[in-house]
Amino acid sequence: MIDLRLLRDDPEHVRAAYERRGGVPGLDSVIALDRRHRELLAEVERLRAEQNRASRAIGRAEPSERERRIREAREVADRLRALEPRLEEAARELEAAAARLPNLPHPSVPAGAGEDDNVVERHSGEPPDLDFEPRDHVALGERLGLLDAERGAKTSGSRFVYLTGRGVLLELALVRFAVDLLLERGFEPVVPPVLVREEAMYGTGFLPAEEHEYYRIERDDLYLTGTSEVALASMHAGEILDDALLPLRYAGFSTCFRREAGSYGRETKGLVRVHQFDKVEQFSFTRPEDSWDEFEAIRANQETILQALEIPYRVVIMCGGDLGSSAAKKVDLEAWLPGAGRYMEVTSASNTTDYQARRLQIRTRGEGGTRLVHTLNGTACAVGRTIVALLENHQRADGSVTIPPALRPYTGFGVIDVGE
């Protein structure tokens, strides 16, 4: 949710910011709904004040006066009863319309309507110099017995994969590696719930905008989360956090579920685009003035991890139109895949400023009263895709794969080969 006061006081500022997203429909209607709501609110509050006065007078009145005063108060109550439903409807309409307005992009975000306007900021690491025809991760993974997509499809449908054998050991190693690194940097490990109430989805901005992307358990009215961000952000919903405790940093580890509706035919094989994967996620609650520093810290952690894993990547700044609803700025890291011959998103970092905090009512108390905190999230290690990048970049001519030294203490092996 954006700040309606800002929209009220400086609508052109908001409009200009939304231009960088390629324009946001419904802005004028929110302004009109807000005005109508406030007019009704003022009128209802005037009547309530009158009613409160009348009611209090009854309590103090002489017995002989009571009958007459009750009749008078009843008349005010009737007028209120007629007006209140209109106020409630106006509030509902305003709420529904305002909830669809996305966050305001940060000034450093490039303007643009979609993917094509994203900006590659820089590259890091050299693509491996392979003197043979590189295999893609599906060929490597199947040959080495790390995954079984065919049986995944048999059991659960396409885009479900069994991770097997050393594929599992690789996952456990990556998870522990990422969690250890975050522990050193002040993040508290958390395994959050993956089934959440609608309020949690709504509060984090995944609803109403992206409803079709997530699984819903209708019977119990819960959603399966597509990232631990949802449950981590909701952890402190409705709380006022002690200013001295900020920043609060969590390293969430959970399975993530995505319906991938509308992606039929894209990346149908392997681990790149699946309905279920595991991920270590960074999530921070900060003072408003600290969030851009925290954003850089989260990004730095992501780069540290990819560099340690010796995966070449590029840094991509998302343009306004590719931000999603809650982010004010989003930066992805895309790993180079020699086998596939292209780049693939492996991490994403967002500063959602006060957008989620306003919806979830997460505040901090400091000098000058309470303020909304800022929330940030960023991948530490999306296990499936990281395995893809590891396999393709560290493959050898014979189809075996070496493990980067930084990860060996966690895997216990340095090479993955057939029969080993």
Next chain:
RNA sequence: GGAGGGCUACGCUAACCGGCAAGCGGACGGUCUUGAAAACCGUUGCCCGCAAGGGCUUGUGGGUUCGAGUCCCACGCCCUCCGCCA
């Protein structure tokens, strides 16, 4: 799944038969002080308003009433016990 108990502001706790949610603590601001402590005063969540002021807030949503923390209904969460269970 069944039975019982509970939920009041930042924390802890009151409020008779329905009549302005009281008190203690914490935190913050101020007075006093060489500095501090103590003491005293003020503030404490949300909304509208330039302000004066007003409205909302007792887990959530409804209902009864001129008026609900209090009465009625539904739901959520926590605790105890029974059943089931990795």
